[in-house]
Amino acid sequence: TNLVSPHISFPSPLNSLLFLTIFIFPFFIIKHFLHSSKSTKLPPGPPSLPIFGNWLQVGNDLTHRMLATISQKYGPVFLLKLGSKNLVVVSNPDLANQVLHTQGVEFGSRPRNVVFDIFTGNGQDFVFTIYGEHWRKMRRITTLPFFTNKVVHQYSDMWENEMDLVVHDLLNDQRVRGEGIVIRKRLQLMLYNIMYRMMFDAKFESQNDPMFIQATQFNSERSRLAQSFEYNYGDFIPLLRPFLRRYLNKCRDLQKRRLAFFNNYYIEKRRKIMAENGEKHKKSCAIDHMIDAQMKGEISAENVLYIVENINVAAIETTLWSMEWAIAELVNHPRVQNKIRDEISTILQGKPVTESNLHELTYLQATINEALRLHTPIPLLVPHMNLEEAKLGGYTIPKESKVIVNAWWLSNNPAWWKNPDEFRPERFLEEENGTEAAVAGGKVDFRYLPFGMGRRSCPGIILALPILGLVIAKLVTNFEMQAPPGLKNIDTTEKGGQFSLHIAKHSTVVFKPINSKI
């Protein structure tokens, strides 16, 4: 007999729904479990649903802390499915070495998404482009005018000059000794001036300079739109992408106005100056070198523009977050402030701190290292990606996976660090020998990677470390930094986006002058 009566006929949508539930859905589930049981190949990870993957479980909370918690369950390399995308997270020094160094070429690309495609002109930039000829060119072209010791020596007087202006402003502002000020704002102006003088030989007059207001607004809006968790649904589930149209239009509109701002007010100005001086033009700032490379046909006008775009994104806020963290910890640890002062007076015997004697100040350096360890400003580095299927820790990594190194967890895991929650610069001078691996003849501690490591590591480290050292030295030698009246400590609660880790409430700090000599 016929089991299905020919007389019963379902309306057609219901029919398809039934068909889906009875045949297709179980197929997905069986396929899924078969997939998971092959976990000898794919890295382990929480079981995932069709279409959504693990997204409903992990939500948008893909922070360094959440990923550290997952790694405690699934191990040093695990896989999350975020809709249609694979996210591979690496959480031990040995595998970090694999991704960043040993297999640095295989994992040397960057994933982008619908939003980053807009902000990078589909990878015409330097930071988010795939590993290849274009990236090599961008890295080579930017090295000479930005990332050499010569550049550091050439500009360190200018950096100091901008820092002395900060000290000067703090000394002349009565509020600073009483209720205190939100120090971020003044340091932001200082860092914009440092970077814009290096790039364009241009600077902003004050925090009220309309050009400064415009530049900071453009950059912070770009960071907000790029770092937001709001667009993840359309990124993870391509079917939902049409709903992102408004968001993406907003990104496009901002990027258009922002690039025009850099181009019209800064790059074009340099082009004009260079054209006026003809063949004999002198290269007085980094962008002059870029324009020169363009005139020789080595790079395009877009390349020049995207280098400016990238420096605005990569150089300023990162260094500013690091300063805010270091200052907050120094306020909360007056003992460390005193020790830096003692070191400076013992070692330098009254000579001023300059870029050329920073290397003698080992405790100051340890303090900067400790701030970057505890509050890793880019806690998951900039994501890496493998263009082709690859092997890692005995597992297969599907091609075009987003590969993240949890640098924050590497430097805050109690398995490798004594009391990692404690802010204690001494650890870098006393007990820490680390789990060092030999790299290019030297030793690298793969537990400590605030600037990454290897091919895609931060080229800006050569500028950021002396800038941080000098600014902290100047503040500590001129002021006792304290919490505002009535407070014992500064609130160091953290706030993170998809990329960054910064202090949730910008600190108000009291600066009590100590017989200033500048």
Ligand code: HEM
């Ligand atoms: C304290 C300040 C800074 C921190 C913590 C920092 C951190 C980082 C990190 C973690 C990466 C990615 C590494 C990786 O993917 O493995 C990176 C990349 C990069 N950083 Fe920095 N950075 C800082 C300052 C700067 C400065 C001052 C500049 C430029 C003047 C800069 C320019 C870049 C560039 C161009 C890249 C991309 C390199 C590439 O993809 O090849 N950074 N940075």
